[in-house]
Amino acid sequence: MINGNRMHLSSHSSHITTDSAINLPDYQKIPSIFNRIIKGNEGGGTMQSGVCLRVLLLAAFTVTITAQKPAPEVFTLTVPNGPILTRLNASVTLPCELSPLFNVEPLEVRWYRSENSNSPALLYKDHKIQEAPVDPRYRGRVSLTGGLERGNVSLTLERVTLEDRGEYVCHVSNERWYEKANVYLSMNVTGSAPVLSVASGGGGQVNVTCSSEGWSPQPKLTWRNKEGTEIKNEQVLFTSDSQGLLSVSSWLLYSPSDSDWLSCTISLSEEEKRESRVLPHKPGAWKEAFIVTLVLSLLLLCALSTVVCILLKHRDQIKLEQSKSETKKLFKVTENSQEKQPVKDGINLQDWRQVKGFQEWGMQTAKETTTQKKCVPKGTFILTYLFII
Incomplete structure (x- = not known):
């Protein structure tokens, strides 16, 4: 068995000891040590030879041989062929790996935008990440997370913004050689819900427009009918704004139906999409709906005017009856008083004439009221005129 740096071999009655130390990385000493063991057991018979063979096999399979590869003079970089996709405010890793793999801690690693090499997003030099010169937009948001000792110099970017989109350069160098490769970062941004509008297209068709x-x-962008069948259409237009975000619009000539709706779907993937629907009507249908609405409104207005007129007429009749009743009562009271009291100095006769005149005035007022024109709502004449047209 192996105990520390000393090896002891035991088999029944034989005991073999060697003071030769085995240095695990120094694997070249194993053959010489084994020769010593064999010489010390010459004449020991078959048993000792079998023990030696076991020791040889044990040493071959248990001693770890480690050899560090020297840094090559020439190397290349491996990066993805396509763009790296991410989302707003997410974390993303831009892969970059050396080939062949070796420890790159002594080397210089620089990540920068393709248009700004003098102000890198990250600079690794002299076994540490440098604070300057770096782009202040990336300070505190970038790190090397691949493992430099394994030849991985991938860049991790935190809290991604719209300005982070674009091309990045992975640059690795030493005193004799350098290599660089480009990685493109793309961001998935879901736009607004599609806005649908319908206009007359001529020939009994409508022009349906979808924009976002x-x-x-x-x-x-995909058009579909209510059965879910895709409607092929190549009329799609893309425009870009100041932030690099895209606007999309499309239009479609369609034969309308009273129950067949259309859907417009704009998508980046099955999970990232927006959809809107519209029920296109035949050309001129909105005019018919407007006329029907107008006629119904006029009918309602006419009915309300009639009700108001009837209420006002009824109120006037009540006032007229009250006026007649009060006049008759006043006339009777005055007449009775005139019969009971004598006329003195012509005063009572004058009062009697005033009461008589008041009575005649009340009767004339009642007559004028009863001969007023009938209340006819104006809405009736308007409605009659529309029906004649």
Whole structure:
């Protein structure tokens, strides 16, 4: 068995000891040590030879041989062929790996935007990440997370913004050689819900338009009917705003139906999509609906005017009856007083004439009231005119 740096071999009655130390990395000493063991057991018979063979096999399979590869003079970088997709405010890793793999801690690693090499997003030099010169927009948001000792110099970017989209350069160098490779970062941004509008297209068709804005990268626009069948259409237009976000619009000539709706779907993937629907009507249908609505409104107005007129007429009749009743009572009271009291100095006769005149005035007022024109709502004449047209 192996105990520390000393090896003891035991088999029944034989005991073999060697003071030769085995240094695990120094694997070249194993053959010489084994020769010593064999010489010390010459004449020991078959048993000792079998023990030696076991020791040889044990040493071959248990001693770990480690050899550190020297840094090559020439190397290359391996990066993805396509863009790296991410989302707003997420974390993303831009892969970059050396080939062949070796420890790159002594080397210099620089990540920068393709248009700004003098102000890198991250600079690793002299076995540490440098604080300057770096782009202040990336300070506190970037790190090397791949494992430099394994030849991985991938960049991790935290809290991704719209400005982070674009091309990045992975640059690794030493005193004799350098290599660089480009990685493109793309961001999925879901835009607004599609806005649908309908206009007359001529020939009994309608022109349906679908538009949306704020997408990245370029989305896919799909038209479908109510059965879910895709309607092929190549009339799609893309425009870009100041932030690089895309607006998309499409139009479709369609034969309308009273129950067949259309849907417009704009998507980046099955999980990232927006959809809107519309029920296109035949050309001129809105005019018919407007006329029907107008006629119903006029009918309602006419009915309300009639009710108001009837109420006002009824109120006037009540006032007229009250006026007649009060006049008759006053006349009777005055007449009775005139019969009971004598006329003195012509005063009572004058009062009697005033009461008589008041009575005649009340009767004339009642007559004028009863001969007033009938209340006819104006809405009736308007409605009659529309029906004649």
